[in-house]
Amino acid sequence: MRFLSIIIFLFIAKTSFANVILPSLFSNHMVLQQNDEVKFWGWANPNEEVTIQTSWNGELYKTKASNQAKWDLIIKTPSYGGPFTISIKGYNEIVLNDILIGEVWLCSGQSNMEMSANWGGGIKNMDEVGKANNPTIRFFTIPKSASKYPQDNLTANWDICTPETMKKSSAAAYFFAKRLQENLKDIPVGLIVSAWGGTPAEIWMPEETIRKDSILNEAANNLKPVEWGPTEPARAFNAMINPLVGYNIAGALWYQGEANVGSPVYDKTLNTLINSWRYLWHKKFPFYYVQIAPYEYGEDHFGGVEIRNAQRKVLNLSENTGMVVIDDVSTADDIHPKDKKTVGIRLANLALKNHYKNFDGIVNGPLFKNISFEKGKTKVFFDNSKGLNTKGDNSLFEIAGEDKIFYDAKSKIKNDYIILTSKKVKKPKYVRFAWKNTTQSNVFNEANLPASTFTTEH
Incomplete structure (x- = not known):
């Protein structure tokens, strides 16, 4: 009887909490990153062997759970496609269906x-x-x-x-x-x-x-x-x-x-x-x-x-x-x-x-690049400035001198950059654009994408 009790205990110990468990990320209908070595992980009994088999190539991957009851495996994914199935086995088996790559x-x-x-x-x-x-x-x-x-x-x-x-x-x-x-x-x-x-x-x-x-x-x-x-x-x-x-x-x-x-x-x-x-x-x-x-x-x-x-x-x-x-x-x-x-x-x-490198269009609006000063005039240069244009008559540019007191500036587009002037600022040092919480940009490029607000003050 004592021997039988030991056998029963060992059987219960081996089968209790024996199921392989997956995080909810790994479930039916999931999408896996293509052409990659993706990581699967989960939980199982310590030292339990875990295998994963994928339907796209039939390859079998094996590992064992650690003494912390955790396991992980790296699986190679093909180019996009599907639907596929993935089988994960320990003492139990989990089959994931309708998997896309x-x-x-x-x-x-x-x-x-x-x-x-x-x-x-x-x-x-x-x-x-x-x-x-x-x-x-x-x-x-x-x-x-x-x-x-x-x-x-x-x-x-x-x-x-x-x-x-x-x-x-x-x-x-x-x-x-x-x-x-x-x-x-x-x-x-x-x-x-x-x-x-x-x-x-x-x-x-x-x-x-x-x-x-x-x-x-x-x-x-x-x-x-x-x-x-x-x-x-x-x-x-x-x-x-x-x-x-x-x-x-x-x-x-x-x-x-x-x-x-x-x-x-x-x-x-x-x-x-x-x-x-x-x-x-x-x-x-x-x-x-x-x-x-x-x-x-x-x-x-x-x-x-x-x-x-x-x-x-x-x-x-x-x-x-x-x-x-x-x-x-x-x-x-x-x-x-x-x-x-x-x-x-x-x-x-x-x-x-x-x-992905498969789109040739312009994807950014004008982004502030730098400024230069010449005889009381300020030149503002942008990246993505091809076809620079403004909508409406209002200039949203302001300039300031050493005192950092900003005044509205007149703006003029020339050769894909903007010239700023103000009678109130003889020696300009700082520029800001669309500098209010509610101000919407009115400077665009040929892709009709708006310029970002900016300041050179800090």
Whole structure:
């Protein structure tokens, strides 16, 4: 009897908690990054053998769970295609169905990334909802969740794009994917959407990244609690980003900044967030973001325009980044611009030109390059300045001398640069453009893309 009891105990010990478990990321309908070595991971009994077999080549991959009950495997993916099946075996077997191979993008930020066609009064592009039957676009939309400590998993699932699922998903992300597919014919696109309206950037990066930097730590400590979401460092990162780390992506899209209006160090904050994500993924993936639109944040400060300028400055701080300016398709009385199609298209055009190298069009508006002074005149030079033109009669340029008191300047376009003059400034030293929270750019290039606000004062 004692021998039989031992046998029964060993059998129970071997079979208890024996099931291989996968994070929710690895589930039916998912999209895996093409032509890559993608990481699978999960949990199993310590020392349990785990095998993965893929239908695209029949190859068998093996590993064993560690004494921490964790395992991971690197799987080679082919060029785009599908649907495929993937079998994961331990003491049990999990079969994942309808798997596509294509391009995966992480889409994060606050409400303007989260915003769907169902949001409030809807988006400007509601006529697109009924056309959204596209089974090769997939959404993995993460519900809002916060945690004091980094999490290993979250609750979400992959959805096939239909008019109904598109209506509940990020509109900007959808139009990004749709535009990608116009050039990347037949290539599936997976959209991992992790966004939370009204949240500052500090909650989207690891806490230690903030605490070890005195400037960022001070900025984080100055954030005031709000009703609609966390403001403590890393709370959304821990619950909504950390469980994704390691899942191979082509790049990231970011639409955030409104909740950081008033921060004097947002350029450092955003740059640090970008670097922290790339460090965790071990990859300098493209990071494309949307400059916030002009809005009525108040007339007694420059908080909104300072964030826009900080976002512009990040382009020079972090490589492989891109920014789209959208103040020509927004209104200053709405913090949620309704035209999400233009936003998605402009983000996609950045990716098509800079990452995929298959689009020849102009994807950026005029970006401030430098200035020069000559006999009381100021010359302002831009990148992407071909076909430089202004709309309307008002000049949005201001110049100042050593005293940094700014005056309106007359502007004149010549040879794709702009000449500024003011009778009130004899020796100009500083220039700023569209320098108000509500001011929309009126300088464009031949692609009809607007210039970003800027100042040379700091």
